Structures are given as structure tokens and as C-alpha cells.
Amino acid sequence: MKKKRLVGICMAAILLLSGCGTGTNEPDTKENTKRETEQTTTVASLVLGDNDQQGTTAKENESHEGMIKSKLTGEWIDPEKGNRRPIAVMLNNIKEAIPQSSIEAADIVYEAPVEGGITRLMGIYEDFDDLDKIGSVRSSRLYYCYFAKEFDAVYVHWGQAIYAQDLLNSSNIDNLNGLELEGSTFFRSSDRVAPHNGYTSGDRLLAGIEKKGYRTDYNLDYKQKFLFSDEEVTLSNGASAKKVTPGYAVNKPWFEYQESDGLYYRYQYGDKQVDKETGNQIAYKNIIMQTVDYYDYGDGYYYIYTTGSGNGKYITNGKVIDITWKKDTEFGVTRYYDTSGKEILINPGKTWVCIIQNAGNISIE
Numbered sequence: 001m002k003k004k005r006l007v008g009i010c011m012a013a014i015l016l017l018s019g020c021g022t023g024t025n026e027p028d029t030k031e032n033t034k035r036e037t038e039q040t041t042t043v044a045s046l047v048l049g050d051n052d053q054q055g056t057t058a059k060e061n062e063s064h065e066g067m068i069k070s071k072l073t074g075e076w077i078d079p080e081k082g083n084r085r086p087i088a089v090m091l092n093n094i095k096e097a098i099p100q101s102s103i104e105a106a107d108i109v110y111e112a113p114v115e116g117g118i119t120r121l122m123g124i125y126e127d128f129d130d131l132d133k134i135g136s137v138r139s140s141r142l143y144y145c146y147f148a149k150e151f152d153a154v155y156v157h158w159g160q161a162i163y164a165q166d167l168l169n170s171s172n173i174d175n176l177n178g179l180e181l182e183g184s185t186f187f188r189s190s191d192r193v194a195p196h197n198g199y200t201s202g203d204r205l206l207a208g209i210e211k212k213g214y215r216t217d218y219n220l221d222y223k224q225k226f227l228f229s230d231e232e233v234t235l236s237n238g239a240s241a242k243k244v245t246p247g248y249a250v251n252k253p254w255f256e257y258q259e260s261d262g263l264y265y266r267y268q269y270g271d272k273q274v275d276k277e278t279g280n281q282i283a284y285k286n287i288i289m290q291t292v293d294y295y296d297y298g299d300g301y302y303y304i305y306t307t308g309s310g311n312g313k314y315i316t317n318g319k320v321i322d323i324t325w326k327k328d329t330e331f332g333v334t335r336y337y338d339t340s341g342k343e344i345l346i347n348p349g350k351t352w353v354c355i356i357q358n359a360g361n362i363s364i365e
Contacts, residue, residue: 055236071218072107072126072151074228074348081127083217087205088148089156091121092136093251095269097196101133104275104282110147112355115300117249120144124151128202133277135199137178137186140164143304143355145173150333152222154214156205158186158198161301172331174214176200181208225333229345238319239364244287246354247361255287255352257318264315266352285349287315288336290325291359304355311359312336316347320364 064076072086086107091100093111103109106123114120122144128134139159145167148155158178160168168175178186178198185208189197200208209216244255244264253268263283266273272281290312293305309326314336323344327334336344356362 055234069228069348070107070126071222071224072124072226073350074226074346077126084126085214085216085218086124086126086151086153087128087156088122088124088144088151088153089134089200090138090140090144090158091123092138092196093119093121093268094196095251097136097138097192098269099274099276101135101199101276102128102131103273104278104280105131106350108151108351108353109284110144110353110355111246111248111253112141112143112147112304113248113302113357114141115302119248119251119253122147124148124153128205131202133189133199133201134205136189136192136196137198137200138195140168140175141301141304142167143302143306145175146306146330147353149173149331150225152219154205154209156200158182158195163297163301163303174212176205176208176212181211184208184211223333226351227343227345228348232317233345233347234317235314235319235321238321240318241315241320241364242318243363243365244315244320245363246289246356247358247363255284255315258283259318262317263349264352283350284352285316286346286351287313287354288323288346288351289313289315289354289356289359289362290334291356294357302357304357306330306334307332312356313362313364314338314344314346315364 067076068079068082069075070077070082091103103121103123105125105128107126108124110122111119120138120141137156137158139161140155140157141161142164145155145164155173155175157175160177167173168177176185185204186198186200187204188194189199191197242257246253251268252270253266253273255264255266257264263285264287265281265283274281291310293308293310294302296302307327307330309324312323312325313320314323322339324337325334326337338344
């Protein structure tokens with residue numbers, strides 16, 4: 001009798017996923033259809049307890065009439081924002097430039113090394129219209145262009161390393177550059193010295209996108225990066241992950257898990273990392289660590305390989321599992337898989353992605 005009840009729950013989950021479809025939220029492509037089928041199968045196995053990597057708990061059904069699920073967070077959002085291309089902003093992360101303005105509003109943050117052991121951040125924003133000050137904005141690196149491309153985002157930067165120049169000047173990535181648009185899309189503040197005082201805002205970004213004539217909605221063949229679970233992913237068989245340290249040498253960041261809200265709170269430079277505009281400490285539901293190959297150009301810049309495959313970690317709800325990642329083509333999308341080879345489901349919410357050069361520096365307690 002118990003087995004029949006479990007099967008009934010499983011079938012209900014499958015019917016719910018099958019019936020919801022994607023509507024205007026997801027283009028009807030072969031790859032997305034395949035991924036939806038795989039997601040339905042994975043949720044079914046999680047309900048029955050067949051997957052040894054991820055555990056889930058049911059969430060309460062709620063009405064979200066007239067809304068769609070965000071492609072960045074998996075949370076319900078106004079279709080006007082959810083169907084619009086996001087922006088991906090290069091954010092200064094050296095000590096003289098913190099705290100950053102409006103980093104709390106970013107739905108996804110990428111962190112990767114640049115030069116001299118420092119890291120730079122890229123905040124990806126879905127709802128940015130009312131942000132009066134975003135930044136400080138810094139220069140591009142080639143690999144960040146590819147990360148932004150994975151989200152079909154308009155890429156926002158102030159200058160670039162020479163190795164990124166050809167791509168930025170091509171038609172392959174829509175970008176807004178402070179070297180070109182200072183005084184209109186970008187402005188300088190008086191509270192910091194250059195180059196740490198370059199900022200933008202929501203209304204300026206919208207005006208810049210219009211001025212450049214960029215497409216404002218997602219490309220019809222856009223393939224959403226993350227698969228979000230309709231159940232709470234608990235990673236019940238994962239190892240404990242209450243404190244997570246990526247191992248970056250200069251800012252020495254770490255995340256601490258709070259059970260009260262199920263979020264990881266960010267620290268760096270020996271203190272809480274806060275948003276300058278709100279004063280709030282920034283926090284995330286998901287952390288992904290992606291170990292990559294790289295080489296040093298010899299002049300202080302890195303080339304980080306964004307295609308191929310590698311290892312990593314997925315961290316949520318105080319637990320961690322080993323994952324692998326794979327990206328087939330230069331302008332493709334990175335996918336993440338558990339040890340059984342299934343694409344992972346992640347929890348709805350904000351995500352921080354750490355690009356790691358040396359996995360041996362990672363510490364998880």
C-alpha cells in the first residue's frame with residue numbers, strides 16, 4: 001500500500017511538470033524539450049528516493065497567476081522582466097572599491113581570478129530598472145564574455161583586456177563599454193578615485209541598450225542554463241557544508257550557512273560583504289564551484305578555458321555534492337551533472353559561481 005502511495009505521488013509530480021509546459025517562458029526547442037523530459041524523470045526518481053545524490057522535500061503549492069518562472073533564479077516573476085534579456089555587469093572587487101553598489105540585486109554572481117591573485121565579479125541582473133547606482137564597473141576579460149553569453153545577457157564593462165577586444169568588437173556579443181559611453185550610459189562618482197569610481201544605473205543601461213539598438217528579449221533559440229527543481233533540493237546524502245572557502249588568495253572570501261533562512265552569507269577581506277546602497281550582507285541559495293584549466297599569458301593576464309569539461313561542487317542547504325561540468329562549443333552553455341551523469345537540479349534562488357583554478361585550495365567544513 002505504501003509503495004502505491006509513493007507511485008501516486010510520483011505520477012502527480014510528473015503530470016504537474018508535463019502540464020505546466022513553458023509558455024512564453026521557454027522557447028520550444030529540441031534541446032529544451034529533451035531537458036524538460038529529463039527533469040521530469042529526475043524529479044520522479046527523487047520522489048521515489050532512487051537518486052543517491054540529491055534529496056528533496058515537497059514545497060507548498062501557491063498560485064502565481066500571470067507570472068512566469070525566472071530563467072536566472074527559477075522564482076516567479078513578472079513576465080515583462082522574466083522575458084527580457086538580463087544585463088551582466090563587471091564589478092570591481094579590490095579592497096579600495098568595496099562595498100559594491102547594488103550587488104545585492106544581482107540574481108547570479110560569477111567570481112573568477114583576473115591578475116595578481118585578485119578576483120573580479122560579474123553580476124547578472126534581471127530586475128535592474130530602479131537601481132540608481134551599479135558598480136563600480138571595471139574592465140572585461142575574455143572568459144567573462146563567454147560567461148555572459150551563456151545567459152544571452154547584454155554585457156556591461158568599462159574597458160577591456162586586449163585579449164577580449166576582437167570578440168567585443170564583433171557581432172557575437174552585445175556590450176556596453178564605458179570607454180565609449182561615459183557621460184551617457186556610465187558616470188563617475190566623486191567619492192572614490194579613478195578607476196574605482198565608474199558606475200551605471202538601470203535607466204542609463206536601458207537608454208544605452210536602446211541607443212545601440214540591441215535586442216531586448218531573449219533569443220528564440222536561447223537554452224536556459226540552470227534546471228530549477230520544483231521540490232526543495234536537500235542533498236540528503238551529501239557531505240556537510242556549513243562554511244565554504246573557495247581559496248582565492250587576495251580577498252580570501254568565504255560563505256557561512258545559516259539554517260534559519262537556508263542561505264549562504266558572503267564574507268571577504270576579513271569582514272561581511274555588504275551592499276553599499278542597502279547595507280545588507282549579501283547571501284545566496286546556491287553555490288557552484290567550477291574547476292577550470294588555464295594558462296598565464298605572461299603579462300599578468302589569464303586565459304581560462306570555458307569549453308571542455310571538468311569537476312566541481314554544488315552546495316545548497318548546508319550540504320555539498322561532487323559534480324562535473326561540460327560545455328561543447330565556444331558560445332554554448334555549461335551544463336552541470338551529478339556523479340550518476342544526470343543534469344543536476346538546483347534550488348530556486350540566487351546563485352554564486354566560483355571559477356576555480358586550483359581545486360586543492362577549496363575548503364568545505
